[in-house]
Amino acid sequence: MGAEPCQTVAMLLILTNSADVTADYLADRLRQAGQSYVRLDTDLLVESLIFEFSAYSPRICFDGCQLTPEDIHAVWYRRPEPLKSKNLSRTAEGRWALDEWAEALEAFLSFIPKERWFNHPVYESLASRKLEQLCIARSVGLSVPDTLVTQSEATLTSFFRSHPEGIIIKPLSRGYVEREGGDDSVIYTSRVTIRDLVDLHDLESCPTFFQAEIQKQFDVRVTFVDGDWHGVKLTSSDELGRQVCDIRINNMEDVSYEPVLLPENVQDGLKRLVSHYKLRFAAIDLAASLTGDWVFFEINPGGQWAWQDLAGGMDIYKSFLRAFA
Amino acid sequence: MAAAFCLRYQERCSLGDLSSILAGTETMTKTVTEGSDTDRKPYLRAVPVTRRLGSQTQTFINTEASDQDFSPYGSRAVPNRRHAPDSHQ
Numbered sequence: 001m002g003a004e005p006c007q008t009v010a011m012l013l014i015l016t017n018s019a020d021v022t023a024d025y026l027a028d029r030l031r032q033a034g035q036s037y038v039r040l041d042t043d044l045l046v047e048s049l050i051f052e053f054s055a056y057s058p059r060i061c062f063d064g065c066q067l068t069p070e071d072i073h074a075v076w077y078r079r080p081e082p083l084k085s086k087n088l089s090r091t092a093e094g095r096w097a098l099d100e101w102a103e104a105l106e107a108f109l110s111f112i113p114k115e116r117w118f119n120h121p122v123y124e125s126l127a128s129r130k131l132e133q134l135c136i137a138r139s140v141g142l143s144v145p146d147t148l149v150t151q152s153e154a155t156l157t158s159f160f161r162s163h164p165e166g167i168i169i170k171p172l173s174r175g176y177v178e179r180e181g182g183d184d185s186v187i188y189t190s191r192v193t194i195r196d197l198v199d200l201h202d203l204e205s206c207p208t209f210f211q212a213e214i215q216k217q218f219d220v221r222v223t224f225v226d227g228d229w230h231g232v233k234l235t236s237s238d239e240l241g242r243q244v245c246d247i248r249i250n251n252m253e254d255v256s257y258e259p260v261l262l263p264e265n266v267q268d269g270l271k272r273l274v275s276h277y278k279l280r281f282a283a284i285d286l287a288a289s290l291t292g293d294w295v296f297f298e299i300n301p302g303g304q305w306a307w308q309d310l311a312g313g314m315d316i317y318k319s320f321l322r323a324f325a
Numbered sequence: 326m327a328a329a330f331c332l333r334y335q336e337r338c339s340l341g342d343l344s345s346i347l348a349g350t351e352t353m354t355k356t357v358t359e360g361s362d363t364d365r366k367p368y369l370r371a372v373p374v375t376r377r378l379g380s381q382t383q384t385f386i387n388t389e390a391s392d393q394d395f396s397p398y399g400s401r402a403v404p405n406r407r408h409a410p411d412s413h414q
Contacts (some may be wrong), residue, residue: 169331177335185335202327209331283362300362 012037015109016078018044022306023078024102029317035324038067046085058108069111072125074324076118099114118226118280118323119301127277127301130172130209134296140272141265142296145211146147153200159210160197166213167192168245198267215290216243220260222284223305224274225319229267230305233260233288233314243287257312266294273299280323 012030017021018041040049049063060067083102088094114120119127127133127269134144148159149172158169170189177185191213219234236244236255247255262270266286274282285305286296308314 169334171331176338177332182336186338187331187335190334196333200330202333203330206328206329206331208329303362 010073011067013067013072013075013112014078015042015075015080017041017081020079022304023076025306025309026076026320027318029321030049030298030324033201033321035321037324038065040080042080042082043084044102045105046083046088046098051108053104053107058104058111060105060108061272061296068171069108070114072116074116075109075112075125076320076324077121079302112280120278123278124301127173127279127282127299130298133299135267136276137273137296137299140269140276142269142273143293145214148210148243148257149207150210151204151207152260153203156200156203156208156210157197160192162192163212165215167210168213169210170246172207172209188290189251191245200303213245216286216287217292218243218288219247220262220264220286220294221308222270222282222286223303223308223314223316223319224270224279224282224284226323227315228319228322229262229270230290230308230316230319231260231262232308232314233258239274252307255311255313257308263294269296277301 012035014023014037016039020041023039027037027039044063045226046063052059052061083098083105085094085098088097111163114122117123131147131149132148138144146163148155150156150159154324160196168189169192171187175187175188179185192210218305221232221234223232233256234247234255236247236252239243243253270284277299278302279299281301283300283305284296285298286294286298288294305316309316
C-alpha cells in the first residue's frame with residue numbers, strides 16, 4: 001500500500017463523524033495528555049482512506065499511516081453515520097460504491113475483538129430498547145416507574161385513574177421531529193392532564209409510552225466509564241417549586257449540578273445492569289423521589305457526557321483517558 | 326388519522342431548545358450541541374442494517390434473512406449535533 005506502519009503500535013480508534021463535538025472535546029484532552037489516537041469520521045473518510053485485504057489480513061492507510069486491526073487497542077464507538085462522499089453520494093452507482101466501502105470497513109472493524117470496544121455496537125444495540133431496559137433494571141433490583149405502552153383509550157384512562165400522583169408521557173424512540181426546511185420540533189417528557197384524555201382519537205394510531213409520575217427531589221445522571229462511576233445531581237425547579245418534569249427544557253440553563261454518591265443498593269443494581277449488557281460505557285438516568293427512593297428511568301449506551309464536564313464541573317474525561325491509556 | 330397522540334406534546338424547536346451546552350468550547354467555532362442520547366447509531370451503510378429475527382449477534386453486518394435483504398431503519402437516524410442530552414422523566 002506504500003505506507004509505513006504507524007509509529008505507535010497500540011492505537012485508540014475513534015469512530016464518529018466530523019460534527020461530533022464530544023469527540024472534539026475528548027480528542028483535545030487526549031492530545032494534551034500525549035495519548036495517540038486515530039479519528040475516522042464517516043462523512044470524510046472515503047476521500048482520504050485506502051483499504052486493502054491480502055494474505056488474510058485487512059489494512060487501512062491514511063495520512064501516510066498504515067493500520068491493521070492488531071494495532072487498535074481500543075475503539076471508541078461514538079457517532080458513526082452512514083458513509084458520505086461528495087463525489088459518490090449523488091448517483092445510484094456512487095451509493096452502491098459507498099456500500100462496498102462500508103462492507104470493507106466493517107470487515108476491518110470486525111477483526112477487532114469485542115472487548116476492545118467502548119461499546120461494541122452489538123452490545124449497544126442490545127442495550128438500547130427502553131422497554132426491555134425497564135424489565136432488566138427491575139430484575140436487578142432497581143426501582144422503576146409503573147409503565148404502560150398502549151393504543152387503547154380504556155387502558156390509558158384506567159392507568160391514569162390508578163395513579164393519582166399523575167402520569168407522564170414521553171417518546172419511545174426519540175424526542176425530535178425533523179421537517180424539511182428546518183422547522184423542527186422537540187417532544188419533552190410531559191405531564192398528562194385530565195383534559196388530555198377528553199379526546200383520544202389519535203391514541204390508536206401509534207403505541208404510546210406512559211409512566212407513573214415520580215415526585216422528584218432531583219434528577220440524577222450517572223456516567224459509567226470502564227469501572228468508574230460519576231453521579232451528578234441535576235436540580236431545576238418549575239414555577240411551583242417542584243423539580244421540573246424534564247430537565248432539558250429551557251436549554252438546561254436553570255439546571256444546577258452537584259456531584260452525588262449513589263446509595264449502595266442503587267450502585268449494586270447499576271453494576272449488574274451494565275454487566276448484563278456487557279457495557280464499558282453508559283449514561284444512566286435516575287431520580288431521587290421525595291420519599292427518598294431512587295428510581296431508574298433509562299440507560300443510554302451511547303449517551304452524552306461532555307456537557308457535564310463543561311456545564312457541571314465534572315471530570316469524566318479523565319476516566320476516558322485512563323480507560324484508553 | 327393523526328399520526329400519534331404523543332405528537333400533541335411537541336414544541337417548536339428553536340436554537341435555545343437545542344441545549345447548546347458545548348457552545349464556546351475551544352474546539353468549536355460555531356454553536357453546536359451534543360447529540361441525543363437516544364439517537365440510533367447506524368453503522369456505515371447508506372442504508373443502515375440490523376439483524377433480523379433469530380440473531381442479534383451482529384448489528385453491523387448483513388441480515389439473517391438474506392445477504393442482500395436489509396432491514397433499514399434509516400429514518401431514525403438524525404443529525405447528532407441537534408439534540409438535547411437525553412430523555413428524562
